[in-house]
Amino acid sequence: MLDGSSVQSQAPLPRHVAIVMDGNGRWAKKRFMPRFFGHKAGVDSLVKTVLACADRGIDYLTVYAFSSENWKRPTEEVSGLMGLVLVAVAKYLTKLADQGVRIRIVGDRTEVSDKLRAAWEHAESLTQNNTRITLSVCFNYGGRWDVVQACRQAIRDGVPPDELDEARLNGYMALAHTPDPDLFIRTGGEVRISNFLLWQAAYSELVFTDCLWPEFGVAELDSALAEYARRDRRFGGVKDSVPEARRA
Numbered sequence: 001m002l003d004g005s006s007v008q009s010q011a012p013l014p015r016h017v018a019i020v021m022d023g024n025g026r027w028a029k030k031r032f033m034p035r036f037f038g039h040k041a042g043v044d045s046l047v048k049t050v051l052a053c054a055d056r057g058i059d060y061l062t063v064y065a066f067s068s069e070n071w072k073r074p075t076e077e078v079s080g081l082m083g084l085v086l087v088a089v090a091k092y093l094t095k096l097a098d099q100g101v102r103i104r105i106v107g108d109r110t111e112v113s114d115k116l117r118a119a120w121e122h123a124e125s126l127t128q129n130n131t132r133i134t135l136s137v138c139f140n141y142g143g144r145w146d147v148v149q150a151c152r153q154a155i156r157d158g159v160p161p162d163e164l165d166e167a168r169l170n171g172y173m174a175l176a177h178t179p180d181p182d183l184f185i186r187t188g189g190e191v192r193i194s195n196f197l198l199w200q201a202a203y204s205e206l207v208f209t210d211c212l213w214p215e216f217g218v219a220e221l222d223s224a225l226a227e228y229a230r231r232d233r234r235f236g237g238v239k240d241s242v243p244e245a246r247r248a
């Protein structure tokens with residue numbers, strides 16, 4: 001027999017979760033360690049979060065790993081982060097691939113080294129047929145960069161101005177392979193977007209937590225999902241579109 005009450009009590013699950021993984025440096029500082037130590041711990045946190053999202057049935061996870069503005073950091077930190085990508089791919093790619101994760105790298109690849117580009121391409125091609133969850137890693141990514149690169153591409157393709165509507169432009173955006181994020185989480189206590197998903201987060205539910213990224217785990221993910229389930233999404237409409245007078 002169909003148990004209607006249990007169906008009704010199922011919390012709405014976001015199809016797409018986006019995360020600004022912030023707070024690595026402060027986490028390391030609290031431990032009197034160099035910032036790199038925090039970034040390294042952040043990679044472990046990311047892998048745990050990807051698998052936890054997959055277990056919960058989330059289809060898309062998009063994370064902010066390196067922003068267009070993060071080049072402003074000391075050269076040593078920037079090169080440490082680039083090197084960490086290679087280490088992370090070597091350490092975790094097989095595991096993620098085996099777990100059904102499809103990996104996509106999103107951002108401007110022209111400014112990274114050939115070695116890094118090759119590692120990205122390897123990760124993408126190895127996992128391209130996986131379907132359990134899509135992990136998009138935003139690296140050398142900025143929301144403003146994305147809007148500009150999409151417009152440039154549309155112009156290059158000769159799209160007539162009158163035909164360039166929201167759907168058409170969206171097809172040129174770097175996250176065209178995903179639906180818009182339903183839930184946008186930022187760890188690390190700052191309450192700002194920092195140039196992440198400016199186009200795609202138009203109607204995302206925003207959750208900010210003081211938890212520093214290396215400390216983010218299953219409990220924090222579940223608490224963000226519970227918060228999401230309590231939100232009332234209206235997308236500019238009203239909760240119940242049937243006018244009062246027409247309700248029996």
Ligand code: IPE
Pocket residue numbers: 021022023024025026027065066067070081188
């Ligand atoms: C986020 O952590 C990771 C990157 C930006 C690469 P931070 O490095 O910004 O850590 P905090 O914010 O300084 O603590």
Ligand code: IPE
Pocket residue numbers: 020021022064065066067070190192194
């Ligand atoms: C945002 O964090 C970028 C990433 C998490 C990759 P930042 O630490 O760079 O953001 P701000 O400088 O505090 O706004």
Ligand code: MG
Pocket residue numbers: 022023024188
């Ligand atoms: Mg930060």
